[in-house]
Amino acid sequence: PSCLCNDGFAGEHCEIDLCGQTNCQNGGFCQIQNKVPICQCPAGTLGANCETVVCPNDCQNEGICMFVNNIPMCHCKDGFIGPNCNVKDNCKE
Structure with a gap:
């Protein structure tokens, strides 16, 4: 007799979790x-x-696009600020 598996499982005894891999x-x-x-x-x-x-944001100066709460944001390298990392941070000099 074979088992009738719940969604997401397979195998003779439903031992394979299809999402597991x-x-x-x-x-x-x-x-x-x-x-x-x-x-x-x-x-x-x-x-x-x-x-x-x-990322729809054009991160400049080696900024990295990250999603925070499904909102794209640029994470700027030291020395740059702004929504696109395109402003030199004069306070870092």
């Missing part, structure tokens, strides 16, 4: 669609595992 990144989460694990990616991320951050 899925490595969703950057706040993505695994969902089962047609018995296949799929990462559901938050806004601003792409890729099979949500591994690519796509």
